[in-house]
Amino acid sequence: MNIADTRNQEIAQRYFKPFIEYFRNCQSVMEVASGKGCFLELLRDAKIKGTGIELDAALCQASRDKGLNVIEANFFEHLQQAAPGQFDGAFASHIVEHFAPAQVEQLFSLLAKVAKPGAILIVVTPNIANLRRAVGDFWRDPSHVRPYPIQALEKLLARNGWTMVEAKEYTDRAPSMKRSLLYGIRNLFLGRYWVGDDLYVVARRNA
Numbered sequence: 001m002n003i004a005d006t007r008n009q010e011i012a013q014r015y016f017k018p019f020i021e022y023f024r025n026c027q028s029v030m031e032v033a034s035g036k037g038c039f040l041e042l043l044r045d046a047k048i049k050g051t052g053i054e055l056d057a058a059l060c061q062a063s064r065d066k067g068l069n070v071i072e073a074n075f076f077e078h079l080q081q082a083a084p085g086q087f088d089g090a091f092a093s094h095i096v097e098h099f100a101p102a103q104v105e106q107l108f109s110l111l112a113k114v115a116k117p118g119a120i121l122i123v124v125t126p127n128i129a130n131l132r133r134a135v136g137d138f139w140r141d142p143s144h145v146r147p148y149p150i151q152a153l154e155k156l157l158a159r160n161g162w163t164m165v166e167a168k169e170y171t172d173r174a175p176s177m178k179r180s181l182l183y184g185i186r187n188l189f190l191g192r193y194w195v196g197d198d199l200y201v202v203a204r205r206n207a
Contacts, residue, residue, distance in 0.1 A: 012038035019091065019122055020046050022202060026120065029089035032075050032107070037063035039091060044068065051087075053078055076103075079110035088116045093124040094198075096153070097144050104148070105156050112161030112205055119205040121162060123153060127169055127199040137197075153201050162203040169196030 016039045023029050026048055031039055034052025036059055043050035044067075052070040054060050063070040071078060090111050096104045111121060126133050128147035138147055148156075150167045157164050 009036070009038060012036070013042060016042055016093070019124075019200070020048075022120055022122060023048055023089045023091075026087075026089035028087050029091060030087045030111075030114070032090065032092040032111075033095045034063065034068075034070055035059055037066055037068045037070065039093065040068045040070070041066065048089075076106065076110065079107075079114055082114045084113050085116045086114050088119045090115060090119065090121045091124075092122070094126070096123060096148050097125050097138075097146065100145055101152075101156065105160055108157055108160035108162060115205045117205055117207040121157075121203045121205065122200055123157075123203070124170070124198055124200040125153075127196050129169075129199075130195050130197055133197060150199060150201060157201070157203045161206050163206055164201050164203045166202035168200060170198045170200050171196045 019039070020042050023043065024046070028049045028051070029043055031050060031052045034040055034054045035056075037052060040050040040052050040063065050069065052063060052068065053073055053075040054063070054070055055072070055074055057072060060070045060072040092107070092111075096107070099107070108121075115121065125148050126138050126144075128134050128138060128149055133147075138144055154164045154167070
């Protein structure tokens with residue numbers, strides 16, 4: 001692994017690490033679109049069983065080379081065929097923004113099927129309330145379909161077997177004191193637009 005890869009892995013693990021605490025009491029956690037397996041590594045380090053679903057063959061092999069459990073599949077197709085009640089935790093980071101609402105509803109419905117009653121689900125996505133995200137960052141990725149603010153996620157979850165219990169703006173690195181002051185002044189005069197880069201919601205599977 002070269003220096004750039006190591007640095008990228010360190011950044012990714014710093015980003016994902018706070019979410020591990022939500023899954024401490026879980027026996028089996030599934031990650032949708034597990035990518036390079038950084039979140040799965042953190043689960044393993046915490047002695048939590050994790051299973052990833054990833055379509056990209058090279059990413060799957062890279063994860064398996066690290067001893068991680070990853071299924072190479074389209075997650076919609078895999079979840080449709082999966083047995084119900086397999087997991088008591090699920091994680092979906094930066095994936096919903098790549099799909100239209102009907103597909104996000106399908107994802108939440110399928111996750112509800114494979115989750116046990118009371119299972120926890122965390123969804124992470126860019127925060128469109130952040131002005132920088134709204135005017136540039138979000139739309140630079142041509143695979144992004146639309147943003148999902150907290151209120152939209154809550155409605156889509158509620159229609160598909162989940163109850164949202166927590167929602168927060170999120171950034172993995174706090175701004176400097178100077179930048180925090182600048183953001184505060186901007187927000188005071190222009191509205192609250194310099195906020196967390198991302199947001200996440202925590203939901204529970206209905207009984």
